[in-house]
Amino acid sequence: EAAVRTVRENGLADNVISVRLGDGLKSLRPGEVDTVCIAGMGGALMVEILEGSPDVVETLDTLILQPQSAAPELRRWIYRKHWHIEDESLVLDDGRIYEIIMAKRGRRKMPEQLMLEIGPVLWQKKPPLLRHHIEALLFQERRVAAGMEKSDAAKKSKKYQAVIRHIKELGEHLSW
Known part of the structure; x- marks a missing residue:
């Protein structure tokens, strides 16, 4: 209507x-x-x-x-x-x-997994909001890591190591 x-x-x-x-x-x-x-x-x-x-x-x-x-x-x-x-x-x-x-x-x-997250064309174009976009992705991953850090078992897991690697990869894409 x-x-x-x-x-x-x-x-x-x-x-x-x-x-x-x-x-x-x-x-x-x-x-x-x-x-x-x-x-x-x-x-x-x-x-x-x-x-x-x-x-x-x-x-x-x-x-x-x-x-x-x-x-x-x-x-x-x-x-x-x-x-x-x-x-x-x-x-x-x-x-x-x-x-x-x-x-x-x-x-x-x-595209590789990281580009599927960031956006392959966004990464090529590097629009003014790209830094904000990557920071938002980083914020989400850091929240996951912070939650896992409350458990010793989780901190020893492969998933935790993968999250930490992912945070590092995203962080490396904050400067161009």
């Missing part, structure tokens, strides 16, 4: 904007659109939505994705499914960094 009202208030006829209620991409027919924008939810849910309508996804040219979480998993899915990241941006709103990913059809080499 809100979408219908917005379309009407902006003088856009139904033949310009079609408002639909549906589950993920299920309200679309294959070939009906060439670009899909999915925003405001976790990357894992985005993958579920895209996987849930393969017939629609295979006819798309462009994906615009703004994951609230699990961005590395979403980036991995993009490359595994023969898409690639054409462009990425960072936006700061109310103290929070948002990642925006534009994916295009076409196979490319899977």
Whole structure:
């Protein structure tokens, strides 16, 4: 109802904007659109939505994705499914960094894990918010390490060593 009202208030006829209620991409027919924008939810849910309508996804040219979480998993899915990241941006709103990913059809080499976290195109472009983005990733990893440091057994684990290595790798990407 809100979408219908917005379309009407902006003088856009139904033949310009079609408002639909549906589950993920299920309200679309294959070939009906060439670009899909999915925003405001976790990357894992985005993958579920895209996987849930393969017939629609295979006819798309462009994906615009703004994951609230699990961005590395979403980036991995993009490359595994023969898409690639054409462009990425960072936006700061109310103290929070948002990642925006534009994916295009076409196979490319899977980026290394750290670049799946940082964003391969973000790392290439090095936008002004990149340092803030990496610091946010570091903050999350340091919280994990701090929690593990409360247990002697956890501090001796391979997982703890991996977290410490990851913190070091992220820290090394703070200067360029």
